[in-house]
Amino acid sequence: MATVAWTVLLAGFTWVSARDDPPTVREQRTLSQAGPLVDGAIGELVAASDAGVPALAPPEVDRGCRISPFAEGATLVRAVEVAVPVGEERVLLEQVADRLPARWRAGVRLTPDGPRLRADAGEFVTVAGRVVADGRLRLTVDTGCRPVGDGYPGDATGPDGPEASALAEALGALGSPATDRQAVVSAPCPNGGAARTVRSAAGSASTSPPAALAPLAVGTPVVATPELYAYRRDGVAVLADLEQDPILLSATTGCAG
Template sequence: MTAVTEAGRRRWLIGGVTAWAVLLLGGGLWSVRSDPPTVPEQRDAGQALPVLREAAGAVVSAAQGGEWALRLGELRVEECALTPAWDGVELSREVTVYVPEGEAHAALDGIAAGLPAGYRAGMTVARGATRLSLFADAGEFVGIAAEASSADQVLRILISSGCRPGVERLDRADPASGPAPELLTGTLAALSGPGPAESGGDPADDGPSPADDGPGTMEIRAVACPDGGIAATFVAGGGAAQPDSQPVGVPEGTLPVWVEPGAWAYRIGSESVVVTTEGGRWQVSLTTGCRQ
């Protein structure tokens, strides 16, 4: 009788463990199919990209609310370590905002206030109001962040996906931007300066003009704005740069918001112009407002 009882108990125990294992397996499969992701590693780069694009458009739109100049960076896709054994990719895009001296706090605060309410954007101030941090959650584990000193005039706002599983084909194309504004052409012409014939000098004495180098290839970066329209940054190379040059080609009555030797930025209407040097040549970035 005892042997039969022990055998029955073992059968019940084995049956119970088997049933529990089946329940766990079924629950796990249901969870994988039904539960929302809890970490970024559960969403691949292809799923994160549309959210990152939308967030970049929201940041650009929010930065248009002030009198600051801005520039949209390119979409970056960089390798990262998803786990010690698996590689992944991180998607990111940077929006650079140029502000007058002493306006870093107001700019970051204004951008945070201009982001969609669902992003729950905010700012923290530390170290006697000298250290500023902006943060926002665009959803799907896409974050928006900026760190700056209260004395900074160049603010870099990073939109990042974090490390994700890669995909075989990632559509990196930006939306169609429309034509470049005439202000870009005028700025490049002003940086080139008058040629020998215009200045009245002898071409042999004047040597090569910066305009002789010709403009470089134009690069276009664009994002869709939350309320419609497309904002775009047009990047074009000019002639040979003068590293210590003061602002050139700034429309009359317009004051640059940021100036360094050989570099400056200004805002006129909804358009931002940033002039820098790259490899000894002028580089002009013109960013539009949200155009239909």
Template sequence: MRKRLWITVGLVVWAVLLVAAGAWSARHGEPTVREQTTIVEALPTVDRAVAAVVTAAAGPRVVVGVGGYERTESACTAGNRTGERYQRLATVYVTPGTEGDVIDRVAAALPRDWEASVRHTDGLHALRADAGFYVRLTGALTEPGELRFTADTGCRRRGGTVPQPPAAGSPPNTSDVLARLGVTGGGTASFAVRCGSRMDLSAITVSAPRPSGPLAGALPGGVEPIVRREDLLVFATGGVGYALRLRTDDVQVTAASGCQ
């Protein structure tokens, strides 16, 4: 009788320990799948991935633009729950023909445990890396002279309020560029990214009415463009990089400085 009692007590104690261990693991343990995490928990890793790209890509005749957090899916499946998915972009403008070299430079500068891989085929250049915490970093040539890098959270549980990324404290001035185009700026968005040098990349994007003349009118005298197309003009002057893009109804002017 006493033996059976001790067996029962032992089983109860073991069950209590298992429950306690499970509760502690759920609260303090590392997640084992992406679906156990939230978007808010993933954003610091997203920011580190974008900062790593910006730091590695920075250099002469390179202009970088960064965006905020963009929700790409609002009702995806995160395990047995409804989740959401976000991404953050960095666009790198370079002299056409050098895109593959820049992709290689970025890949070589990423942490080794990100296991970055690069593919160059038929004029196409692409990068893929694991930034940790189930955040995927990809990069690809989109147009001659344009590389787009994306830090993607994948589908995750909802939880917490998604904050705005840091804003640029003193973004570059775009008024001279807009004046040369003959337009006045409207909506603006500014972002900052902390680079490996501990300096901030300060970027601002301004939307303005579509100009009546070509984008080339915004080019200062004596400045050689980095990318020059009918719909895109990229140049650098005075330590600031500019990317001007014509859209159907407006023009977007992006200016960025820092991280050099």
């Protein structure tokens, strides 16, 4: 009888704890609950990487991972691509780590595959950064596998801003119509406002893309390699991925310091 009573009491404590206590493991926090934290972390990364040319990548939600043998979940990954002068990739990674919130305990270490940034944004959300090519970094925020909940709603894009004009200008320089935007992505900035990226594929240019875009760079571009051309113009960061076919253009307004 005492064993039965203890079992009932323990079950009651467990129910109250599950109802009232904050999550203590990732499996107790849903994707919809983690979404705002991920969005805010992306804004922190954009603000910390403003020495380069950032571009927000579209969010990726991967369903079908398993939380347990009996439950499926999903993983949310958001990323910021950053163009940086060739040879300064590790320097920028270290600058990003230094500028992230102290509670994230961000740091950069050298591995056999190059420098790696690691940080903990809290609530079981991880932050990472690495060099993906000469003059190019990828910073990611990852929830790991967790319950879907109401799903990831995505961030509000808001009305067009100066990034849309800069994208149209770059498309025009490449001889492409300023239509058919491929994606609009945004994230909240730590000090208010939002970072915002618009993307579009560009058709084949009649001249070399760097030569066509050079007049818009107003001086020396931030990056000019056979794979990447990046510059700033009137407060907007423009990145042309020349490895893509067709060329992928991104124009981004970042976060004020």
